[in-house]
Amino acid sequence: MNSIVEFLKRREVLLGIVVLCMIAIIGSINPNFLQIRNLISVYNDTSILIILALGQMLVILTRCIDLSVAANLALTGMVVGLLNAAFPGFPVEGLIVLAVLMGACLGAINGAFVWLLGVPAIVVTLGTMSIYRGSIFLLSGGDWVNAHQMSPAFLAIPRQLFLGVPVLSWMSLIVIALMVYITRFRPFGRQFFAAGGNPRAAFYTGINVGFVQFRAFVISGALAGLCGYLWVSRYAVAYTEVANGFELQVVAACVIGGISIMGGVGTVAGAFLGALFLGIISNSLSIIGVSQFWQMAISGAVIIIAVIANSRSEKKPGRIILREAVAADAIDESARGDTRPATGQ
Amino acid sequence: MKINKFLTTAAATLGLALSPLAMADEYRIALVVKSLGNGFFEAAYEGAQEAAAELGNVEVIYTGPTSTTAEGQIEVITSLIAQNVDAIAVSANDADALVPILRRAQQRGIEVISWDSGVAVEGRSIHLSPSNDQLIGEMNITLAAQSLRQTGAESGQFAIMSATPTSTNQNIWIEEMEKVLPNFPELELVDIVYGDDLADKSYRETQALLSNYPDLKVIVAPTTVGFLAAAQAVRDEGRIGEVYVTGLGLPSELAGHVDAGTVHSFAIWNPIDLGYAATHIAYDLLNGSATNEEVSMGRLGTGRVDHEGNVAMAEPFIYDASNVHDFADIF
Numbered sequence: 001m002n003s004i005v006e007f008l009k010r011r012e013v014l015l016g017i018v019v020l021c022m023i024a025i026i027g028s029i030n031p032n033f034l035q036i037r038n039l040i041s042v043y044n045d046t047s048i049l050i051i052l053a054l055g056q057m058l059v060i061l062t063r064c065i066d067l068s069v070a071a072n073l074a075l076t077g078m079v080v081g082l083l084n085a086a087f088p089g090f091p092v093e094g095l096i097v098l099a100v101l102m103g104a105c106l107g108a109i110n111g112a113f114v115w116l117l118g119v120p121a122i123v124v125t126l127g128t129m130s131i132y133r134g135s136i137f138l139l140s141g142g143d144w145v146n147a148h149q150m151s152p153a154f155l156a157i158p159r160q161l162f163l164g165v166p167v168l169s170w171m172s173l174i175v176i177a178l179m180v181y182i183t184r185f186r187p188f189g190r191q192f193f194a195a196g197g198n199p200r201a202a203f204y205t206g207i208n209v210g211f212v213q214f215r216a217f218v219i220s221g222a223l224a225g226l227c228g229y230l231w232v233s234r235y236a237v238a239y240t241e242v243a244n245g246f247e248l249q250v251v252a253a254c255v256i257g258g259i260s261i262m263g264g265v266g267t268v269a270g271a272f273l274g275a276l277f278l279g280i281i282s283n284s285l286s287i288i289g290v291s292q293f294w295q296m297a298i299s300g301a302v303i304i305i306a307v308i309a310n311s312r313s314e315k316k317p318g319r320i321i322l323r324e325a326v327a328a329d330a331i332d333e334s335a336r337g338d339t340r341p342a343t344g345q
Numbered sequence: 346m347k348i349n350k351f352l353t354t355a356a357a358t359l360g361l362a363l364s365p366l367a368m369a370d371e372y373r374i375a376l377v378v379k380s381l382g383n384g385f386f387e388a389a390y391e392g393a394q395e396a397a398a399e400l401g402n403v404e405v406i407y408t409g410p411t412s413t414t415a416e417g418q419i420e421v422i423t424s425l426i427a428q429n430v431d432a433i434a435v436s437a438n439d440a441d442a443l444v445p446i447l448r449r450a451q452q453r454g455i456e457v458i459s460w461d462s463g464v465a466v467e468g469r470s471i472h473l474s475p476s477n478d479q480l481i482g483e484m485n486i487t488l489a490a491q492s493l494r495q496t497g498a499e500s501g502q503f504a505i506m507s508a509t510p511t512s513t514n515q516n517i518w519i520e521e522m523e524k525v526l527p528n529f530p531e532l533e534l535v536d537i538v539y540g541d542d543l544a545d546k547s548y549r550e551t552q553a554l555l556s557n558y559p560d561l562k563v564i565v566a567p568t569t570v571g572f573l574a575a576a577q578a579v580r581d582e583g584r585i586g587e588v589y590v591t592g593l594g595l596p597s598e599l600a601g602h603v604d605a606g607t608v609h610s611f612a613i614w615n616p617i618d619l620g621y622a623a624t625h626i627a628y629d630l631l632n633g634s635a636t637n638e639e640v641s642m643g644r645l646g647t648g649r650v651d652h653e654g655n656v657a658m659a660e661p662f663i664y665d666a667s668n669v670h671d672f673a674d675i676f
Contacts, residue, residue, distance in 0.1 A: 041552065134411070236601075241411075246414075
């Protein structure tokens with residue numbers, strides 16, 4: 001019984017229930033929403049946000065923040081768009097690899113500032129955000145890359161159906177799977193939690209905290225680069241203001257998903273559900289005929305509620321200084337006839 | 346208060362006294378656009394340069410914020426006042442928010458005009474409309490009727506995809522569209538949605554339109570970002586031939602969609618001419634040769650000024666498969 005309550009109290013489970021309720025309510029107002037075709041389309045539309053939120057999660061876990069993701073996305077998107085327009089024969093797979101590498105390099109710039117120079121991440125990424133955005137303008141001269149300038153293969157990849165689901169959605173599913181694997185089973189992934197949860201302790205266990213932060217930025221950048229291609233291809237247009245302000249949605253998805261801004265706390269499921277939540281809101285409100293102004297208000301209210309929930313769950317009743325003594329007490333108590341088996345949970 | 350006034354006057358006098366010395370007889374005209382990196386405004390800049398080359402003693406400063414906000418434009422204009430330019434020609438992100446800063450510019454002796462998207466009367470001397478708002482509204486509805494005929498239907502539903510809900514020109518055009526609608530009984534307006542000039546939001550709004558109104562025949566988008574996103578969404582949903590997108594857009598951006606069949610026809614005035622005319626009008630004002638009734642627009646002839654300082658350039662031009670590729674290389 002206790003374990004069920006504990007299970008229900010977990011952020012991911014709560015959020016999952018909220019998302020399901022939301023889908024049910026929207027479905028009851030407009031049954032069209034529940035058509036498989038539509039649900040796939042909503043998920044597909046949210047895929048880019050999910051990928052970016054997972055990258056952002058790693059950065060936030062290490063007590064940093066990456067505000068340059070949207071600008072990174074727009075810059076790599078513009079570069080691959082321009083390359084494709086100039087060399088239509090160049091294989092698109094090569095362009096995708098290039099986008100990921102370029103995004104990773106842009107992320108590495110952020111990471112290097114944080115790691116080697118110790119500049120606060122919010123300042124660095126605020127700066128690079130403007131630099132990347134400005135570079136797009138310098139590169140393109142303000143011109144747009146339009147649908148007819150892109151090669152058919154360039155536009156086709158995210159739209160191709162595999163088992164009835166577009167490749168764009170599959171890409172986000174692959175990223176989710178990779179992230180789960182890394183953050184749960186690889187020391188490489190666990191280090192993000194260690195570095196953010198308690199940097200000093202992490203340092204004493206031999207983890208180079210700055211380097212871990214650097215790696216988080218590189219991964220976030222690489223994913224932003226991937227999304228750069230996906231975005232430009234999906235909307236079939238590249239221009240300076242692509243994904244303007246999208247970084248805030250990405251951070252919001254993480255916060256709603258219970259990723260603690262204080263670092264060290266968060267799960268892939270949380271970030272995923274946070275992004276899905278925002279995606280469903282922005283896709284459904286116009287379908288059920290709610291004014292778009294509510295959209296902003298609802299997202300804002302949910303973010304604040306999520307932050308309050310986060311800070312409450314992180315509030316500790318007080319610091320335990322003598323852990324050994326507490327542990328000894330606990331052992332005493334269990335010896336005094338507590339019959340519950342120690343591994344029963 | 347008094348000191349303040351004195352300072353303002355002193356600064357203005359100084360500015361007036363210094364400017365002829367500093368830049369001889371060259372006029373510096375600032376072209377302030379809604380945001381940088383928009384093909385439409387780049388084309389307007391091209392026209393402004395053409396006018397500058399014609400006039401000889403004009404330097405055009407092309408500037409604007411990186412995102413379409415009034416705050417960004419206020420910053421840009423503040424710095425232009427500090428640079429003591431001779432004239433500011435602005436396409437406003439907000440009709441009222443820019444008035445205080447533009448009045449300050451006027452107090453410093455700077456000629457202020459607005460073009461494309463207007464500033465309220467108090468904030469400028471002349472507003473150059475790309476066309477007559479009424480003509481644009483009519484044009485959009487005519488295009489919708491044209492597209493409707495393409496679907497083979499006698500009558501049908503259409504929806505409007507706008508930019509932001511506070512965009513001055515969008516709202517006026519929508520108003521004008523609604524006014525002429527009774528003359529087109531075959532068209533039924535079912536919804537107006539706002540894509541905020543963001544590709545992803547416009548795309549999503551289009552998907553919602555397509556799912557909410559299965560019988561929708563036409564989407565009218567008097568804004569380029571919304572137009573492109575709507576056309577792409579119609580294409581991705583496999584509704585080519587059933588739903589047409591039309592409105593105001595640039596040939597270079599829409600040529601692909603005309604080829605694909607998502608767009609039958611669309612209209613736009615020539616943005617090159619718009620920048621060209623705005624520069625000529627600013628020059629005319631600086632030169633003192635403009636009157637209360639007429640301003641020169643160079644090769645486009647003279648513009649008639651109405652009692653509120655509005656000048657209309659020309660009526661929008663229709664592009665379709667027959668001519669879009671000829672213009673796609675230009676703008």
